[in-house]
Amino acid sequence: MTPKALTLAIMDAPYESANSTTAFRIIAAALKKGINVNVFAYEGAVSLTVKDQAPHANAVKGTSLEEEDHPTTRALISALMTLGSAEAKLNWVNCGLCVDERGAINGVDGVKRGSPADFLAMAQASTTTLVIPTR
Amino acid sequence: MQILNIVECAYRATLEEQDDTILWLSRSLQNNGADVSILLRGNAVNYAVKQRCPPLVIGTSGIPHPTDPNHELAQLQAKGTTVYVLREDLEQRGISTSQLVNGITLIAASAVAEIMDRYPQVWHW
Numbered sequence: 001m002t003p004k005a006l007t008l009a010i011m012d013a014p015y016e017s018a019n020s021t022t023a024f025r026i027i028a029a030a031l032k033k034g035i036n037v038n039v040f041a042y043e044g045a046v047s048l049t050v051k052d053q054a055p056h057a058n059a060v061k062g063t064s065l066e067e068e069d070h071p072t073t074r075a076l077i078s079a080l081m082t083l084g085s086a087e088a089k090l091n092w093v094n095c096g097l098c099v100d101e102r103g104a105i106n107g108v109d110g111v112k113r114g115s116p117a118d119f120l121a122m123a124q125a126s127t128t129t130l131v132i133p134t135r
Numbered sequence: 136m137q138i139l140n141i142v143e144c145a146y147r148a149t150l151e152e153q154d155d156t157i158l159w160l161s162r163s164l165q166n167n168g169a170d171v172s173i174l175l176r177g178n179a180v181n182y183a184v185k186q187r188c189p190p191l192v193i194g195t196s197g198i199p200h201p202t203d204p205n206h207e208l209a210q211l212q213a214k215g216t217t218v219y220v221l222r223e224d225l226e227q228r229g230i231s232t233s234q235l236v237n238g239i240t241l242i243a244a245s246a247v248a249e250i251m252d253r254y255p256q257v258w259h260w
Contacts, residue, residue, distance in 0.1 A: 043148065
């Protein structure tokens with residue numbers, strides 16, 4: 001029996017929309033259920049994987065670096081990559097032209113560079129495709 | 136693969152990108168063998184209005200080739216894409232059908248569900 005697969009297209013840049021975390025939760029839930037997941041990160045979403053993201057303290061809230069424990073999208077995606085290295089696989093592709101124009105070259109391990117052709121191939125091979133657009 | 140791409144957000148990144156990124160994506164999918172149709176709704180119905188898109192100069196730099204939505208739609212149509220436009224969204228914006236480019240298929244909001252049903256993939260951008 002062909003394993004189930006879900007493809008997602010996401011667009012939001014990091015820290016701009018709850019859409020990103022929603023996508024991460026869907027990806028994690030699908031992987032835990034044994035569903036392979038493909039992600040096509042388009043436009044600002046290619047910056048979700050940038051390795052150079054750094055957490056910070058928050059003087060307004062009076063929190064130190066440790067106390068704030070600020071999440072980074074690159075850490076969340078690295079965690080998804082770990083989840084997606086077991087029986088169910090996570091395949092993450094950043095749109096290459098979007099990477100180039102944003103200078104988002106330095107991505108976390110496991111992230112690939114691709115194009116809309118990869119998105120089409122993912123969608124064709126998937127049980128269903130979900131587009132989470134930006135506004 | 137038959138795909139209906141619904142485009143609702145308009146002119147969002149079209150200046151610096153020099154294209155509407157969803158119409159561009161649609162062309163790329165088409166070039167890779169997908170059968171793509173477009174449904175323009177909301178503010179994106181304005182893409183079907185005849186318009187001029189002059190370059191922008193900022194100091195010694197600028198945006199030399201801004202998006203021309205009319206041209207982007209024409210490129211898709213030339214390869215067989217059906218471009219649907221929601222009639223009610225035109226009316227709400229005071230846009231007359233005489234202002235539109237050629238080759239547009241006007242649809243009523245009440246027809247959207249039936250049209251969506253024709254496509255195995257419906258992606259709302």
